[in-house]
Amino acid sequence: MTTSEAGQGVSGPPTEGFLEVPGGRVHMFRGGAGAPVLFLHAAGGAGRWHEFHELLSRRFEVFAPDHPGFGGSDGFPELEGVDDLVFHYLDVIEALGLERPHVVGASFGGWVAAELAVARPDAIGSLTLLGPAGLRLPEHPVADLFLMTPEQVVGALFKDPARATALFPGEPGIDDVLAAYRDMTALARFSWHPFLSNPKLERRLHRITARTLVACPADDRVIPVRHGARYAELIPQARFSQVDDCGHAMYFERPGDFAAVVTEFLAKVEAGTQQSGASR
Amino acid sequence: MKFVFFHLMPYPFLPDDFDESYPSPSLTFPSKYFDRELGNRLYHRYLDELENAEKLGFDGIAVNEHHQSAYGLMPSPNIMAAALARRTERAQIMVLGNAIGIRGNPLRVAEEIAMLDHLSNGRVVSGFVRGIGWEYFASGVNPTRSRDRFNEAHDLIIKAWTADEPFQWISSNYEYRYVNLWPRPVQEPHPPIYIPGAGSTETMKFVAEHGHTYMSVYAPTPLVRRWFDGHRQAVEELGIDHDPVKSAFSVPIYVAETDEKAHREGRQHIEWLFHRGLKQSFPQVYPPGYMSPGSMRGMLMSGMKPYTETSYEELLAGGYAVVGSPETVTARLTELQAQLGFGQLIGLFSIGDITSDEMNRSMELFANQVMPALRPLGVANRVTAAS
Numbered sequence: 001m002t003t004s005e006a007g008q009g010v011s012g013p014p015t016e017g018f019l020e021v022p023g024g025r026v027h028m029f030r031g032g033a034g035a036p037v038l039f040l041h042a043a044g045g046a047g048r049w050h051e052f053h054e055l056l057s058r059r060f061e062v063f064a065p066d067h068p069g070f071g072g073s074d075g076f077p078e079l080e081g082v083d084d085l086v087f088h089y090l091d092v093i094e095a096l097g098l099e100r101p102h103v104v105g106a107s108f109g110g111w112v113a114a115e116l117a118v119a120r121p122d123a124i125g126s127l128t129l130l131g132p133a134g135l136r137l138p139e140h141p142v143a144d145l146f147l148m149t150p151e152q153v154v155g156a157l158f159k160d161p162a163r164a165t166a167l168f169p170g171e172p173g174i175d176d177v178l179a180a181y182r183d184m185t186a187l188a189r190f191s192w193h194p195f196l197s198n199p200k201l202e203r204r205l206h207r208i209t210a211r212t213l214v215a216c217p218a219d220d221r222v223i224p225v226r227h228g229a230r231y232a233e234l235i236p237q238a239r240f241s242q243v244d245d246c247g248h249a250m251y252f253e254r255p256g257d258f259a260a261v262v263t264e265f266l267a268k269v270e271a272g273t274q275q276s277g278a279s280r
Numbered sequence: 281m282k283f284v285f286f287h288l289m290p291y292p293f294l295p296d297d298f299d300e301s302y303p304s305p306s307l308t309f310p311s312k313y314f315d316r317e318l319g320n321r322l323y324h325r326y327l328d329e330l331e332n333a334e335k336l337g338f339d340g341i342a343v344n345e346h347h348q349s350a351y352g353l354m355p356s357p358n359i360m361a362a363a364l365a366r367r368t369e370r371a372q373i374m375v376l377g378n379a380i381g382i383r384g385n386p387l388r389v390a391e392e393i394a395m396l397d398h399l400s401n402g403r404v405v406s407g408f409v410r411g412i413g414w415e416y417f418a419s420g421v422n423p424t425r426s427r428d429r430f431n432e433a434h435d436l437i438i439k440a441w442t443a444d445e446p447f448q449w450i451s452s453n454y455e456y457r458y459v460n461l462w463p464r465p466v467q468e469p470h471p472p473i474y475i476p477g478a479g480s481t482e483t484m485k486f487v488a489e490h491g492h493t494y495m496s497v498y499a500p501t502p503l504v505r506r507w508f509d510g511h512r513q514a515v516e517e518l519g520i521d522h523d524p525v526k527s528a529f530s531v532p533i534y535v536a537e538t539d540e541k542a543h544r545e546g547r548q549h550i551e552w553l554f555h556r557g558l559k560q561s562f563p564q565v566y567p568p569g570y571m572s573p574g575s576m577r578g579m580l581m582s583g584m585k586p587y588t589e590t591s592y593e594e595l596l597a598g599g600y601a602v603v604g605s606p607e608t609v610t611a612r613l614t615e616l617q618a619q620l621g622f623g624q625l626i627g628l629f630s631i632g633d634i635t636s637d638e639m640n641r642s643m644e645l646f647a648n649q650v651m652p653a654l655r656p657l658g659v660a661n662r663v664t665a666a667s
Contacts, residue, residue: 146563146567147307147564148563149562149563178573181566181568181571181573181576184568184569185568187568188424188567188568189424192416192420192422192424193420193422
């Protein structure tokens, strides 16, 4: 896919390509047809079109970029914090020519999505936060993925670690280790300190006007479910739901359930939008 | 050859279940295992050892910085250096080094080193280190900023030591509208600077361009050789003759009367250092962004095993440590000097759980029987051996 093609509507199997924005190139998957959905990935999962994306793209047009410094995207070394990522994703939305896309973010991507919705409530069609990071709740600490060995990470992320074995078979090679180190380096750049949170975010959430769903995996050992519940309390009229028998790996562990929850919510938002006569 | 007596000040009294129960003596090893009484005695014993090294003829006595760890009990090396400054007269007092990557305020380091230079009458050597990976967890400093912070703090400190007028400093990690150091150091333009390297070509060039001294860290001889060669080449590419004294080889050393006795006594101390003191997980040593992609690839390709998986025999054969009679140690260090070309030896004598008696005997044997034999080695051609 060339840069120009990234801005045009497509349907069917996903296409993979690069989008040129100020500061560098964004690696992105794009697939399906329907209302546009901008999906912001978690700390893991960059650079891949997952089963979850595929399921979502049956009903919507899914745009799945890699964050700066993650997966196949350029490093964007001048971006230092999540506030910079908000402006970055406004650039991405503009470069793609999207009007008020639905924004869906998981974990770290959920934090970015929430900050985007706070900064530009008018710029998004709806907000979906899946097991979101971003709040500082000292009574409910977030697990320190930075200090875990790969085996410990798998144990923390999956309710059933056996499911991880099927997803990641075999010993990683040097290039796999380096790619994972690059992703973690980008994550650390944006979230080492304050740790995976913006202490000011809580008192800004009231500014969100988009219809919002917060969905959390019931057995989250990385970001306690309390974080999602807190988001749902503070975002006006947000809905909250849980996906049972699932760890923080969410769309890795239960792609079908998470795709169903998100699809159902977005379909309702779309139906409501059409009834009220609003258009995107 | 210049000889440095280097101390880590370890806390050796680990619980019996340490090996099974704790992933590391650093960062998360509970401080309840620090016995106040034993710890108190250790500090005084260790400072005595450093003072005694001067009497035995070492050219320098060295301390360093570590945090939240039984591996080393010197969160503030400058306090240790201050304790030594007025109790010694001749040896250089070497802080190897201050972890300027994790310091909140580099000017504080500039001020303290300048003060130490006065207390010691111009004997201070100022090492700068980035801090070990786990210390980025311990300090909250973002490891992805590590190299930037290190470089900026280094430049700021040198400018603060040498500027004649107040100046403003604005860089990506630091902003000071007024820098105006009182006191200035005794040494002019400033105390000598030492920087450790572990394979990064950026560091080799950096050290060469500034004329600093390049120190090795514990690693197998072929790797150290590559590092020293790289540093020497970086110096020569600048059109400068490389002075061997600016290549400093760091190594734990244990000497006893015979080889048999040295191994019988020394094995457990060497094993303590590498298998317990340096027991640490990959993310503890290499937090994200601490290594550049190139350095990380080089490290992974080197095939270097974790210290804990390297046996005593492998440690000795690999040149990570030197153990034996005075004759054996002299021969081994002569061999290593020929391979590596260093003109400065930074010896760690107070190793792991070594007793005070063992340590003092080892150090005396080294000073009396090994040092004189090695003294003429590693001296620049244009400098006479007597200097």
